[in-house]
Amino acid sequence: xxxxxxxxxxGCFRFAQKQHPGGSLRTGKRVVNELPPPAVRLAKIFWVFLxxxxxxxxxxxxxxxxxxxxxxxxxxxxxxxxxxxxIGETVPGLISTNVSVIVGSRLGGIRGAIAAAAGIxxxxxxxxxxxxxxxxxFKGNPEVAAGLSGVGAAAVGLILAVTLQIGHRExxxxxxxxxxxxxxxxxxxWHISLVPVLVVLAPIAIWANRPAPAELEAYHARQAAFHAQxxxxxxxxxxxxxxxxxxxxx
Amino acid sequence: MKKNIxxxxxxxxxxLLAVGGGxxxxxxxxxxxxxxxxxxxxxxxxDFYSLGQLSPGPNMNMVALIGYKVSGFTGALLVLIAFYLxxxxxxxxxxxxxxxxEGSPWRDAVQRGMAPITVGLMLSGVYAIGRTATFNLDHSxxxxxxxxxxxxxxxxxxxxxHVNPALLILAGGIVGxxxxxxx
Numbered sequence: 178x179x180x181x182x183x184x185x186x187x188g189c190f191r192f193a194q195k196q197h198p199g200g201s202l203r204t205g206k207r208v209v210n211e212l213p214p215p216a217v218r219l220a221k222i223f224w225v226f227l228x229x230x231x232x233x234x235x236x237x238x239x240x241x242x243x244x245x246x247x248x249x250x251x252x253x254x255x256x257x258x259x260x261x262x263x264i265g266e267t268v269p270g271l272i273s274t275n276v277s278v279i280v281g282s283r284l285g286g287i288r289g290a291i292a293a294a295a296g297i298x299x300x301x302x303x304x305x306x307x308x309x310x311x312x313x314x315f316k317g318n319p320e321v322a323a324g325l326s327g328v329g330a331a332a333v334g335l336i337l338a339v340t341l342q343i344g345h346r347e348x349x350x351x352x353x354x355x356x357x358x359x360x361x362x363x364x365x366x367w368h369i370s371l372v373p374v375l376v377v378l379a380p381i382a383i384w385a386n387r388p389a390p391a392e393l394e395a396y397h398a399r400q401a402a403f404h405a406q407x408x409x410x411x412x413x414x415x416x417x418x419x420x421x422x423x424x425x426x427x
Numbered sequence: 428m429k430k431n432i433x434x435x436x437x438x439x440x441x442x443l444l445a446v447g448g449g450x451x452x453x454x455x456x457x458x459x460x461x462x463x464x465x466x467x468x469x470x471x472x473x474d475f476y477s478l479g480q481l482s483p484g485p486n487m488n489m490v491a492l493i494g495y496k497v498s499g500f501t502g503a504l505l506v507l508i509a510f511y512l513x514x515x516x517x518x519x520x521x522x523x524x525x526x527x528x529e530g531s532p533w534r535d536a537v538q539r540g541m542a543p544i545t546v547g548l549m550l551s552g553v554y555a556i557g558r559t560a561t562f563n564l565d566h567s568x569x570x571x572x573x574x575x576x577x578x579x580x581x582x583x584x585x586x587x588x589h590v591n592p593a594l595l596i597l598a599g600g601i602v603g604x605x606x607x608x609x610x
Contacts, residue, residue: 230484235593238485261522266545267538268521270514271485272448278515279522290519294511301484302491302507308478309492320608327603329477329560330574331596333553334581336450340549341586347542356540360547364454365554371444371455375544382540388532396532 215252217284219292225250226277226296231304236335238273238297246280253280273297356382430498431505433464438490438509445514447545449487453552456490466497473559480596573606 225245233241239262247258261283265275274294281293315321348354360378363369388396437459445452453476460466467475472493479489487510494506528534561578562571581595 232483234483235591235596236480236486237592260525263538264522264525265518266447267541268514268518269443269445270511270518271445271487273485274511274515275518278518282519282522287519290515294515297484298488298507298511301482301488304482304484305479305488305491306495306503308481309475309495312474312478320604323606323608324600324604325474325477326560326570326574326607327577328481328596328600329473329556330577330603331581331599332477332480333557333561334578334599335480335585335592335596336549336556337553337578338582338585340450340546340553341582343549344546347546353543356543357547357550360544361550361554364548365551368454368458371452371548372440375444375446378544379541382544383536384540386536386539388536392532396530399530 214283217252217289219285219288222281222285222289223292223296226281226293227300228296230297231300236339239276242273242276242280252284257283352385356385431502434494434497434502434506435509437464438494438506439513442510442513443517446541447549449485450552451545451548454548454555457555460493466493469559471496473556476556477560481600570607573603577602 229238229241229245243258246252247255253261258280261276261279262272264279265272268275274297277293277297278290282290285292312321312325344357348357356378360374363374363378364371437456441452441456441459444455457469457472461469461472475489475492478492479486482488488507490506490510491503494502494504496502498505557578561574563574566574577599581599584590584595585592
């Protein structure tokens with residue numbers, strides 16, 4: 178069974194390499210689901226994510242995930258991790274749990290996704306609970322309140338630094354700044370609910386970044402070429418199969 | 428019962444609104460739990476957030492404490508499920524079909540377009556917590572001076588050097604304990 182699995186992976190990989198050396202079938206860019214994932218036991222998925230969930234102090238969970246999933250376990254390569262991160266950043270929810278779910282589902286389907294999410298969430302939830310009991314017990318204690326004020330102020334510094342870093346990396350145009358300021362004023366200052374803000378702002382922002390007609394045309398042409406290539410490949414496979422059967426039967 | 432339903436409604440919606448991470452929904456979470464439902468005070472909200480920063484794993488696990496405060500263990504469990512399940516289901520589904528859109532120019536447009544919104548919302552989150560934790564009008568000038576200094580120094584250190592943020596959070600707590608306990 179493992180040999181057949183290895184052969185299947187090798188076959189898929191060779192096809193991918195033949196079409197687009199070092200990249201995706203379609204564009205040569207990063208992909209997530211293209212190569213079959215390594216076979217990992219469900220319990221192993223859970224334990225690795227549980228370990229990450231229990232040791233990742235101080236935010237920056239994505240860096241911990243990368244270290245364990247890419248460097249230590251070698252479940253994904255760098256590009257696959259970046260592709261998972263891209264999805265995790267685009268869909269709503271916490272980036273860390275999103276990436277865990279995506280990687281978990283790649284490794285073990287829906288059960289892998291559940292194992293990964295539970296593993297990453299449970300240790301922190303228990304820890305925060307313990308701290309909460311401690312907090313309730315020392316309610317009104319000025320020393321604890323003072324320490325917690327310092328922690329709160331430092332936490333603001335942490336999210337401010339992260340925001341500035343992302344802003345510096347992602348934003349290039351003046352129009353971006355207008356959208357950024359609108360989001361900040363509407364939600365942060367005027368306390369307007371996120372639902373109407375996103376319903377109005379998101380389409381405007383996406384439309385402002387819409388692809389040029391030429392770009393869209395080129396994309397559709399690439400898609401058509403890819404599907405033609407894929408059909409040819411399947412035809413080839415079918416012929417090979419028929420040829421392999423032929424001599425054996427006679 | 429009514430409280431439990433409210434908890435689930437509030438946090439399930441927040442789960443799907445958290446574009447670009449948990450910080451983006453902090454203002455709305457604070458508004459819904461503190462101002463609208465009055466489940467806790469603004470100071471408690473910030474304290475819970477700080478406790479969340481002290482624990483490992485995703486930095487929004489502190490939602491469990493809000494649930495616990497409103498309706499005990501059931502509340503904590505319900506809030507955790509309500510806050511994580513919708514977005515995780517969404518991520519699972521999109522993760523499956525994502526490669527289908529590989530190279531689509533529209534996908535890039537969505538990513539480029541959402542980036543400034545995400546940053547604006549994160550800034551709102553910083554502002555929502557910062558108004559209580561860093562510059563609080565109810566606190567004395569000396570208290571505010573200390574917390575503003577802690578925030579700015581932590582920000583600067585993180586922008587200049589690659590330091591484990593957990594150490595800076597701990598250092599902030601120690602400095603706070605030294606400087607603020609007698610005020």
